[in-house]
Amino acid sequence: MPYEAQIxxxxxxxxxxxxxxxxxxxxxxxxxxxxxxxVADVLNKTITELVAKCSKSExxxxxxxxxxxxxxxxxxxxxxxxxxxxxxxxxISELEKHPVKVEQRKKKxxxxxxxxxxxxxxxxxxxxxxxxxxxxxxxxxxMAAEELVEWCDNNPESxxxxxxxITDGESTDGNPEEIAEKLKLISTxxxxxLVFNLHVSASGDKPISFPAxxxxxxDDYSKMLFRxxxxxxxxxxSYAQEKGYTVSGESRGFxxxxxxxxxxxxxxxxxxxxxxx
Amino acid sequence: MKxxxxxxxxxxxxxxxxxxxxFDYDYSKQVFALSDGASESYDSKxxxxxxxxxFVDTPxxxxxxxxxxxxxxxxxxxxxNLTESQFIAFNKGSFATLIALxxxxxxVSILNVGDSHIFVFAxxxxxxxxxxxxxxxxxxxxxxxxPVFTKNPTxxxxxxxxxxxIDFNEIEKSLYFKTLDLEYPFSSLTELHKKVSFVLNNSAPxxxxxxxxxxxxFLICATDAVAEWIFKYIEANKxxxxxxxxxxxxxxxxxxxxxxxxxxxxxxxxxxxxxxxxAILKCxx
Numbered sequence: 194m195p196y197e198a199q200i201x202x203x204x205x206x207x208x209x210x211x212x213x214x215x216x217x218x219x220x221x222x223x224x225x226x227x228x229x230x231x232v233a234d235v236l237n238k239t240i241t242e243l244v245a246k247c248s249k250s251e252x253x254x255x256x257x258x259x260x261x262x263x264x265x266x267x268x269x270x271x272x273x274x275x276x277x278x279x280x281x282x283x284x285i286s287e288l289e290k291h292p293v294k295v296e297q298r299k300k301k302x303x304x305x306x307x308x309x310x311x312x313x314x315x316x317x318x319x320x321x322x323x324x325x326x327x328x329x330x331x332x333x334x335x336m337a338a339e340e341l342v343e344w345c346d347n348n349p350e351s352x353x354x355x356x357x358x359i360t361d362g363e364s365t366d367g368n369p370e371e372i373a374e375k376l377k378l379i380s381t382x383x384x385x386x387l388v389f390n391l392h393v394s395a396s397g398d399k400p401i402s403f404p405a406x407x408x409x410x411x412d413d414y415s416k417m418l419f420r421x422x423x424x425x426x427x428x429x430x431s432y433a434q435e436k437g438y439t440v441s442g443e444s445r446g447f448x449x450x451x452x453x454x455x456x457x458x459x460x461x462x463x464x465x466x467x468x469x470x
Numbered sequence: 471m472k473x474x475x476x477x478x479x480x481x482x483x484x485x486x487x488x489x490x491x492x493f494d495y496d497y498s499k500q501v502f503a504l505s506d507g508a509s510e511s512y513d514s515k516x517x518x519x520x521x522x523x524x525f526v527d528t529p530x531x532x533x534x535x536x537x538x539x540x541x542x543x544x545x546x547x548x549x550x551n552l553t554e555s556q557f558i559a560f561n562k563g564s565f566a567t568l569i570a571l572x573x574x575x576x577x578v579s580i581l582n583v584g585d586s587h588i589f590v591f592a593x594x595x596x597x598x599x600x601x602x603x604x605x606x607x608x609x610x611x612x613x614x615x616x617p618v619f620t621k622n623p624t625x626x627x628x629x630x631x632x633x634x635x636i637d638f639n640e641i642e643k644s645l646y647f648k649t650l651d652l653e654y655p656f657s658s659l660t661e662l663h664k665k666v667s668f669v670l671n672n673s674a675p676x677x678x679x680x681x682x683x684x685x686x687x688f689l690i691c692a693t694d695a696v697a698e699w700i701f702k703y704i705e706a707n708k709x710x711x712x713x714x715x716x717x718x719x720x721x722x723x724x725x726x727x728x729x730x731x732x733x734x735x736x737x738x739x740x741x742x743x744x745x746x747x748x749a750i751l752k753c754x755x
Binding site: 199201202203241242244245246248249250251253289300302303304305306307310312313314315316317435462463464465466467468469 | 481482485506508509510511512513516537540541543544547548549550551552553554555556557558559561562563565585621622623624625627628629630631632635694742743744
């Protein structure tokens with residue numbers, strides 16, 4: 194059965210974020226924030242959750258490898274900077290060590306044993322909002338495919354990589370569907386690459402997560418991105434149900450204007466207590 | 471109650487120190503505890519160690535006892551300069567299973583939270599002729615139901631708010647607690663198992679069924695990967711085979727056999743890759 198490989202330090206899986214950095218991302222969403230700001234928040238929050246999942250008191254375990262490809266201004270490039278700019282896909286412990294910047298904040302929390310403690314907490318930022326030029330989506334998907342072919346060759350027994358593509362859908366270098374189909378055919382021995390699309394729209398439509406069809410999508414870009422998204426494998430469907438989503442066997446990895454960090458819990462790295470649902 | 475054999479094999483054999491299973495004994499108190507720290511936890515290795523150590527030191531579980539464990543856990547951590555991700559992980563808590571048992575006279579009280587499992591086996595004397603009970607040389611007595619290994623287990627947490635599934639001040643009344651009467655062990659069987667095992671071939675009231683003299687009771691405690699693997703044999707009607715294999719591990723000539731078996735089974739995908747712990751105890755009646 195596909196999508197059953199155990200995710201471990203010797204057999205990690207990969208997350209590749211594809212981020213639209215085109216000028217249209219300056220548009221304001223119904224919340225008043227720009228699409229680009231929303232994308233930066235989603236990305237930093239999702240990476241933070243991924244790092245949290247791997248965080249132990251002694252450090253971060255490399256259950257995941259992470260990459261960010263940004264596209265806009267007629268270019269497609271590694272969006273990770275500094276120490277991480279040399280490679281597109283990096284072990285998660287390297288991301289934890291090398292954020293672009295870190296903000297220091299105080300946080301109060303219960304200590305678990307009846308008391309309250311105040312802690313100094315560092316907020317790392319890996320990606321800052323950017324919006325400029327065109328939307329070379331086909332070129333970005335092609336670069337993702339090249340990276341993932343190599344990654345799958347090097348990790349043939351691993352749980353297949355997951356692509357989280359965050360965009361407003363307005364490609365300027367042609368129809369991206371054909372490339373997305375090819376991207377979904379890249380595989381490890383445990384299954385094909387999973388493609389999730391998060392559509393950031395200024396339409397004001399109600400947020401939607403993991404729909405089973407196009408019928409409730411009003412926007413043509415949403416419909417296209419829905420078609421480009423992978424069907425959720427059975428294991429992911431049950432995790433999505435545990436997180437409270439209404440999903441069926443035909444649900445796809447498509448999200449409209451909603452948080453994406455919940456998808457982090459779709460991937461098991463070992464025993465998780467039922468209380469963490 | 472005495473130890474026959476115990477062993478633990480880390481999930482990642484090249485990094486034995488990352489093993490999050492823990493166990494401890496005190497024979498003078500006739501107590502044993504086993505805990506499996508959940509992978510998705512901030513520091514379940516420490517948490518599992520604290521639970522077993524505290525039980526062996528003070529085998530009287532109560533809310534206060536759990537709180538004391540949680541405080542020790544907190545004291546063991548350095549919480550200065552946490553990153554946001556570490557903060558999230560710490561705030562979720564650490565989680566672990568717990569099998570905690572204590573023998574008092576001919577009764578063994580057992581708390582079993584999570585997906586580790588305690589197998590009770592009755593090994594009849596080789597020359598016994600009591601055919602009503604002794605249809606086989608070894609019988610598995612199902613004290614606790616088989617865990618659903620594919621589901622996320624409910625575990626003991628460092629966060630008190632996550633422990634409301636059990637009243638630690640009245641654990642004797644909970645689903646997670648059983649008393650094994652070593653003289654009348656079948657009185658502890660689950661109702662379903664009573665029916666399946668005995669209805670067809672035994673008209674005597676099971677609760678009053680005594681074991682033949684010199685029968686030994688073995689308590690085999692295992693964390694989830696090993697427990698799931700043992701169940702495969704029991705369910706395939708190979709109880710004798712797995713029991714004899716497990717017991718043979720204590721012999722000097724079989725040193726290293728468990729580790730090799732775990733490696734092979736992981737390779738063949740008949741055992742999950744996980745920290746794997748086995749402890750065998752023997753109770754003379």
